[in-house]
Structure formats: C-alpha cells, structure tokens
Amino acid sequence: MLGLMQNRPLLISEQIEFAARNHGDEEIVSRSVEGPIHRYTYRDCASRSRQMANALTKLGVKLGDRIGTLAWNGYRHMELYFGVSGMGAVCHTINPRLFPEQIVYIINHAEDEYIFIDLTFLPLVEAIKDSITNVKGFVIMTDKEHMPETSLPNVLCYEELMASADDQFAWPEFDENTASSLCYTSGTTGNPKGVLYSHRSTVLHSFGIRSPDGVGFSSQEVILPVVPMFHANAWGIVYAAAMAGSKLVMPGAQMDGKSIYELMEAEGVTLSAGVPTVWMMLLAFMNESNSKFTTMQRTVIGGSAVPKSMIESFRNNYNVDVIHAWGMTEMSPLGTACNLKRKHAGLPNEEKNDLNLKQGVAVFGVEMKIVDDTGKELPWDGEKFGRLLVRGPWVTSGYFKSDQSVVDSDGWFDTGDVSTIDKDGYMQIVDRSKDVIKSGGEWISSIDVENEVVGCPGIAEAAVIAVPHPKWDERPLVIAVKQEGSNVSKEDVIEHLKRSLAKWQLPDDVVFVPELPHTATGKLLKNKLREEYKDYTLSSS
Numbered sequence: 001m002l003g004l005m006q007n008r009p010l011l012i013s014e015q016i017e018f019a020a021r022n023h024g025d026e027e028i029v030s031r032s033v034e035g036p037i038h039r040y041t042y043r044d045c046a047s048r049s050r051q052m053a054n055a056l057t058k059l060g061v062k063l064g065d066r067i068g069t070l071a072w073n074g075y076r077h078m079e080l081y082f083g084v085s086g087m088g089a090v091c092h093t094i095n096p097r098l099f100p101e102q103i104v105y106i107i108n109h110a111e112d113e114y115i116f117i118d119l120t121f122l123p124l125v126e127a128i129k130d131s132i133t134n135v136k137g138f139v140i141m142t143d144k145e146h147m148p149e150t151s152l153p154n155v156l157c158y159e160e161l162m163a164s165a166d167d168q169f170a171w172p173e174f175d176e177n178t179a180s181s182l183c184y185t186s187g188t189t190g191n192p193k194g195v196l197y198s199h200r201s202t203v204l205h206s207f208g209i210r211s212p213d214g215v216g217f218s219s220q221e222v223i224l225p226v227v228p229m230f231h232a233n234a235w236g237i238v239y240a241a242a243m244a245g246s247k248l249v250m251p252g253a254q255m256d257g258k259s260i261y262e263l264m265e266a267e268g269v270t271l272s273a274g275v276p277t278v279w280m281m282l283l284a285f286m287n288e289s290n291s292k293f294t295t296m297q298r299t300v301i302g303g304s305a306v307p308k309s310m311i312e313s314f315r316n317n318y319n320v321d322v323i324h325a326w327g328m329t330e331m332s333p334l335g336t337a338c339n340l341k342r343k344h345a346g347l348p349n350e351e352k353n354d355l356n357l358k359q360g361v362a363v364f365g366v367e368m369k370i371v372d373d374t375g376k377e378l379p380w381d382g383e384k385f386g387r388l389l390v391r392g393p394w395v396t397s398g399y400f401k402s403d404q405s406v407v408d409s410d411g412w413f414d415t416g417d418v419s420t421i422d423k424d425g426y427m428q429i430v431d432r433s434k435d436v437i438k439s440g441g442e443w444i445s446s447i448d449v450e451n452e453v454v455g456c457p458g459i460a461e462a463a464v465i466a467v468p469h470p471k472w473d474e475r476p477l478v479i480a481v482k483q484e485g486s487n488v489s490k491e492d493v494i495e496h497l498k499r500s501l502a503k504w505q506l507p508d509d510v511v512f513v514p515e516l517p518h519t520a521t522g523k524l525l526k527n528k529l530r531e532e533y534k535d536y537t538l539s540s541s
C-alpha cells in the first residue's frame with residue numbers, strides 16, 4: 001500500500017523561492033570583481049534568478065543544455081545557480097585553476113552552450129577560444145560600464161542580458177531526478193570526470209548539511225563560504241543557506257587572510273568553510289596582526305585532513321570550533337562531519353581537539369562501511385582500517401557520458417580512501433589508498449606524519465611520500481616548506497616527531513623545498529612528488 005502524501009518534486013527553484021518568501025529581506029553581501037561591496041536580498045536574488053531564466057529561454061537554452069560558469073563566489077554566480085538549474089538546464093561550474101588543456105577538455109566534453117565569465121577569467125578563455133568548439137556565446141559577468149575589449153566572438157554583457165528580461169517566470173515542474181549541475185573532478189590521473197548532480201540529490205544534500213549534526217544552518221547564521229562555487233558547488237552551502245535563510249557573505253576573488261578577516265568582521269560572520277590552506281593564510285595573518293574574532297563561532301574545514309595544530313589554534317587561541325568534514329565531489333560533497341556528542345560535552349579542550357582530528361560521523365543519507373582487500377567488511381573498532389565504501393541518494397552512480405557504473409552490485413561506491421570507524425561511528429581517514437606507505441608489511445599513514453610535521457615550529461607545509469627502499473619496500477620521506485625566516489633543520493623535525501611517532505614510523509629523510517605542488521582544488525599533488533623523488537636515495541638504504 002502506498003502512502004497518501006503529496007508527491008511534490010524536490011526542485012532547486014523552490015529553494016530560492018522559499019528564501020524569497022520567508023527570509024526575503026535577509027542579505028547576500030558580495031565582494032564584487034569590479035571592486036565595491038555589493039548588497040542585496042534573497043528577494044532580489046530570486047527576482048534576478050527568474051530574469052536570468054527568462055533571458056536564457058530567449059537565447060534558446062532548453063532543458064538539459066549545459067551552461068558553463070567560470071566565476072568566483074558572488075551574487076551573479078548565485079543567480080546562475082538558481083536561474084540555470086531552475087529552468088531545467090545544467091549549471092556546469094568550471095574550475096579556473098585547472099590547466100588550460102583540462103579546461104578545454106571539460107568544456108568540449110560537457111558541450112557547454114554558453115559560458116558565463118567573471119572579468120578575471122577573460123584572458124583564460126581568450127587563450128583557449130579556438131579549441132572550444134560547441135560554445136554559442138560568452139556572457140561577461142559585469143555591467144555595460146565595465147565591459148572589456150575582447151577577442152571572443154558572440155559576446156554578451158550580463159547586466160544587459162538581465163535588463164532585457166522580465167522577472168516574472170513560472171519555474172517549470174519536472175522530475176526531481178532531472179540533472180541540475182555538473183562538476184568535473186580534478187583527478188590526479190587521466191581526464192577529469194563529470195559528476196552530474198540532480199535536483200533531488202541537491203535538495204536532499206542541503207537538508208543533510210543544514211541539519212545540526214551536519215554543519216547546522218539557520219536564519220541566525222551569517223555564513224561566508226571561502227570554498228569556491230567551482231569546487232563541488234561550494235560544498236552545497238549556497239543551496240542550503242537559501243533553505244535556511246542564512247545571511248550569505250561572498251568573498252569574490254580576494255581569498256588572502258587579511259581580506260577574509262576584514263570581511264568576516266565587517267559583516268558579522270559566524271560560520272565559514274574552506275580547505276586547510278585557506279585557514280593557514282588566515283591564521284598566519286591573525287597571528288602577525290594580533291587580531292581577534294568578534295563574531296566567528298564555527299568553521300568547517302575539509303578537502304584535506306586538518307592538522308591538529310590548526311584545530312588547537314582555532315579553539316584555544318580564537319574560541320572558534322572546528323567542524324572537520326569529509327566528502328568528495330562524487331558525494332555532493334558531504335559524507336561526514338565531526339561534531340561532538342552529548343557525552344563529550346564535559347571533555348577538556350585537549351580531548352575535544354583529539355576527537356576533532358577524526359573526519360566524523362555520517363550525515364543521515366550517507367551509509368558507510370570499511371572492507372579489506374577481499375571485500376570482507378571490517379568491524380567499527382577504531383583500529384582496523386580498510387577501503388571506505390559509501391552509498392546514498394547524493395552519491396554518484398556513474399560519470400557523465402560514461403557507460404560504466406562506478407558502484408558494486410549493492411550500490412556501494414569505493415571512495416579510494418582508507419579509514420577506520422570507531423564504535424561511536426566516527427570515521428577517520430588513514431590515507432588515500434594510493435598514498436599509504438607500506439613499510440616492512442606495516443602501513444604508515446602519510447596524513448598522520450604530515451599532521452605531526454606541520455606541528456613542528458618553523459614548518460609551513462609538508463608532504464610525506466613513500467620512496468622505494470631495498471629492505472623495507474617503502475619508507476617515508478618528508479618534503480617540507482619552511483616558514484619565512486625560519487632555519488628549522490632536518491634534525492629539529494625528526495626530534496619533534498619522536499614525541500608522537502613510533503620509531504619505525506619516523507621518516508628517513510627531510511627535504512626542504514621553496515614550495516609544494518598542488519592540484520586545482522588545493523590538495524597536495526603527491527603523484528608529481530613521487531615521480532620527482534622516485535630515484536631518491538635515502539640515507540638508510
């Protein structure tokens with residue numbers, strides 16, 4: 001027997017209409033690419049999203065067409081999130097930090113009809129214009145006054161396009177499983193792969209991150225997503241903020257510590273989100289300038305493991321709680337969030353910080369399990385580690401334009417991460433399966449060693465990789481960047497590590513470099529380092 005409840009589709013257009021109806025005068029504040037701070041409300045955003053949907057319809061955009069964006073976090077990008085998806089087209093956020101050849105590949109693979117471009121990225125598109133074949137036109141995301149000279153063909157001005165369209169638009173109703181947005185993962189090997197989200201997956205994911213043990217959004221909150229809207233839809237924050245009626249503060253192109261800090265203080269930001277690298281810059285600025293937060297309460301950190309020193313600095317020095325979160329582009333992206341439970345309330349800060357090192361408990365909607373190499377499920381004892389598999393309504397089942405399923409017969413997706421899960425459900429990433437160091441039959445987590453190395457005074461950033469060893473198969477090598485002016489030595493680092501690592505886990509060598517290579521999403525590019533150091537001879541060899 002079926003239930004008798006209404007089968008209303010879960011659609012992205014309803015998120016912005018909900019915000020306009022119920023939180024219409026709440027603000028969206030953006031640092032514009034042109035310079036000044038721009039302010040308007042959810043009501044304005046809904047109205048302009050409808051205008052954009054009308055304008056796109058006039059351009060001939062239809063259900064399922066892909067519309068590319070190359071843009072920072074800002075109000076016009078938000079209008080595209082709601083306008084493009086709301087009308088039934090697919091909002092394809094392109095990561096401008098990818099190599100130009102990769103950008104060409106994904107624009108052609110996605111068959112984008114139009115591309116919307118922030119002024120900053122115009123030179124990037126001009127340089128590749130002859131290689132992108134399907135695009136009918138380019139929309140520069142600015143007003144008439146700031147329209148630049150350009151060699152691009154078929155160029156339109158965003159504000160003129162907007163002005164030509166009415167703000168009355170009846171959002172179409174369609175199957176909630178319709179594709180809404182597309183984001184390519186910047187894997188370290190092979191071509192980027194397209195993750196195609198649906199309206200249903202996006203709305204359900206928004207409920208997940210809005211929930212108190214997800215990230216917890218409400219109309220009390222002022223949220224600044226530092227994570228870019230071209231990286232897994234800014235972790236879904238824009239959609240979930242509209243559903244919660246939270247004030248949004250968009251940082252635009254300025255991500256340096258000073259700019260982010262000033263915006264946080266000026267706008268009363270209570271909650272932020274970004275990758276560890278961003279917080280490293282913010283904390284360095286705050287430390288140098290002796291600054292304090294007056295409104296910030298929580299920050300979500302994910303994308304890479306959070307070093308303990310960062311959790312300590314936020315909590316002990318600035319009274320800001322860290323929500324360590326884990327996920328993947330393939331998971332919309334949220335999988336787990338590390339919130340403390342009722343029983344942890346009385347713990348001393350030191351123990352809370354230790355717990356926060358774990359990536360956290362699954363958000364309702366995500367199922368997890370860990371398995372050994374034969375596929376046998378492993379116990380949740382916090383000790384045994386294995387390949388982490390997930391499934392759920394916002395986890396991908398396959399990549400765009402690929403016939404291959406990426407899930408097993410029971411629907412489980414292999415994350416490529418290796419982890420433990422403890423009896424309370426807290427998952428902790430041990431490593432990427434390809435980054436783990438196999439030494440004499442034992443596994444050393446490169447993440448654990450990295451976390452300890454960056455806690456050593458004088459170290460700014462570190463990568464730990466496996467290098468071949470005649471006796472032990474592989475041994476850890478630290479490749480580190482010193483903080484400016486520091487004269488920290490290899491011996492200092494090893495001495496520091498002796499406090500927390502077993503003897504066999506200690507790296508065999510420490511190499512100092514001016515900088516480390518990163519992927520387009522800010523992760524350490526370890527395969528490049530492995531390639532560079534594959535013939536490195538350790539002193540212990």
Ligand code: AMP
Nearest residue numbers: 302303304305325326327328329429521
């Ligand atoms: P991406 O799809 O680019 O967001 O990359 C997803 C991958 O980033 C995951 O499979 C993890 O390997 C890594 N990752 C994300 N969040 C964390 C975290 N909190 N700790 C450790 N690794 C993480």
